[in-house]
Amino acid sequence: MSDEKEWQETKFQRKALQVTDAQARLMAQAKRLEPQSVPLMESCGRYLAEDINAPHPFPAFNRSAMDGYALIAADTAECSGGSVVWLEVIDNIPCGAVPSQVIGSGQAARIMTGAQVPEGADTVIMLEVTETRQTDGLTYVGIRKPQKSGNSITPLGLELRQGDDLLPKGRLISAGEIAVLAAFGVHSVQVYRRPKVAIVATGTELLEVHEPLQPGKIRNSNSPMLEVLVREAGGEPVMLDAIVDDLELARSRVQMALDAYDLVITTGGVSVGDYDIMGDLVREHSVEMLFNKVSMRPGSVTTAALRGGKLLLALSGNPGACFVGFQLFGGPVVKEMQGAEQPYLPQWTARLGSDYNKVNNYTRFVRAKLVIKDGSVWAFPADIDESSVTVTIKDSDCLIVVPPEEKGLAAGARIQVIKLPGEIRG
């Protein structure tokens, strides 16, 4: 066998892993980054590094749910058919104040929504159904209907008792989490550090976005796309200059990036051809190759390796394959490093919106639009479905998972979809 022949064999005979196996191999090496304390508002979009329990009951006091009068329900038992019970108003409790009096039989306190219900009182009647009168310098409130004990009072601890689970470790912090953390006075929050993710495109054909088009060349759209996707997954993208197809240059650039950052994502240079520089790089001795072929379309050449404890994820240079590769591998790693409770994208059962006939012996991830119709989830495959396609990325909110060896899928078929990040536009 000639040297050329042997070299070709090594390059072509890659062992393809199933997607889930490749994911597992990658995720096993994704190290959770160190926790750090950040001010509450900076914790938004990050993942909790601690379980949080309620530091006090919530509400912390019996709270009036109405503007009205706090009183003893039993005092109103004798209201009926027009007869009015009159109670002496002995206190006025605005929000934020502490009641100054205990309510006894025949007494009531004017109270605001959100204010602390005074001791003695066991119900609040809304202002709109009461009347008042002044007699001898005293104020009385008149009530025409019997009231039930507990009405319009939110009791201490209704939402949470002290020590109850509030938020679990790994939880993504968003508006609702910010609200409860603020309500409990958690002004400093333990979250995992965001990974710094170096992004490097390879390819002699790449132009910068601002450069005019040149024959045979294309603009580098993968780097800007990955910058957004990394940020969306919670990472801090670090944009490195694109590198031409040169193994020496790629090796030194990738090594420096692996030393300086938490994760390196490259695009391009993973084909089986002459310029498989990332492929060559992960075959070197200093590098532990995790996989260099995955049983999937697009992106079968997706490659991952470990060097000095740092992960290198080499995605295809085809925009569609780069996008799918990031969603299946890159996003989960970036989230895992931040301790996310759910690093993978959600997978749903759905129904196929229109026939899909492209098949092959690898699992295919088909970009598609989701539509929720009459309570059912439908997925419509993109018109053009090739790994190189850029324009359908923007119109896709899921990936249809087409198993290998399918004979083609008819509209209405039950399918699995991977929900992509972002809102469903359908």
Add this chain to the structure above:
Amino acid sequence: MSDEKEWQETKFQRKALQVTDAQARLMAQAKRLEPQSVPLMESCGRYLAEDINAPHPFPAFNRSAMDGYALIAADTAECSGGSVVWLEVIDNIPCGAVPSQVIGSGQAARIMTGAQVPEGADTVIMLEVTETRQTDGLTYVGIRKPQKSGNSITPLGLELRQGDDLLPKGRLISAGEIAVLAAFGVHSVQVYRRPKVAIVATGTELLEVHEPLQPGKIRNSNSPMLEVLVREAGGEPVMLDAIVDDLELARSRVQMALDAYDLVITTGGVSVGDYDIMGDLVREHSVEMLFNKVSMRPGSVTTAALRGGKLLLALSGNPGACFVGFQLFGGPVVKEMQGAEQPYLPQWTARLGSDYNKVNNYTRFVRAKLVIKDGSVWAFPADIDESSVTVTIKDSDCLIVVPPEEKGLAAGARIQVIKLPGEIRG
């Protein structure tokens, strides 16, 4: 009628609008802000202020989809059962290069994935199924099977022809949009300015997040929550100090905020009680009240007004009502000011996951969890459903719309849900 009585009548006899009417009244006053040019990467998360058409075909040249050889399909017609056709390799075309030769009959060019297919060639054969030999200093590629014209070539303009619609005005720019804008060299993008949204909480009962709990008081969780929600909707939140229940102070603070910012959102001070300072404010002559009661629970006191061309949205101080009010009114206004094509949250048909029996004469917006199961959308109402509740906000990804006068809804019932921003966790 006493002064007190008359004052009470004015306060209580608010005319309730239906939610959609209130939304329409508010949105009619939400002015689209001015377009501005921003660098591509800063356009992410913003809304396009122009229609964008493809400035050139995409791909801009016939592109090889494989590493292999470009050749003329007809030349391989006579391959069959082991007989090999040998073609002279006259060029080597890496990515980004321009072919130097026109391919004639009997000739081929080595070509990389993504490179420009040379003139004359009409198909590309993958490297893995070819062999090569050297004779008299010339290289030949051997092919064993007839090839079809057009194989492994992505033709010029396959994705888009020059002038085709690329992205419409009003489109939210995310990873996929960034990818196509980059691919077409759009390095500067016209987007609408983000509104500056002043957020003011009112209430004497409010503590700052870092303050220790005090009897009868609560921490201000609405302001931090709104800060996140406004940012999520694309606005720039401007946090103003909370104001105590004082009409004079509120008036001057709100007026200054309306002068300085694009929109003012307040929470609290809209009850029917003694401290209805926002309610009092919108009844003043300098202010055009748009509505001060909406036929909804929670948040029936939600109030909106116009002053000097600027909008004031006064939300309830109850955290749950504040949240719902923002989602129904605040978010849509903030997005409308940015020219969003879809300012309202999506509404889906779904099935009710468990019985819901609370009814009243207003439309109720019930916080709920979505679960996608066997291709169907299910919504499970939160256990505690009161306007004052804070903890269920974090666990909700939709609002179930319960029409007024329903007799209660059984599990499995068809319902309408409003999808809240963010990923479905179920």
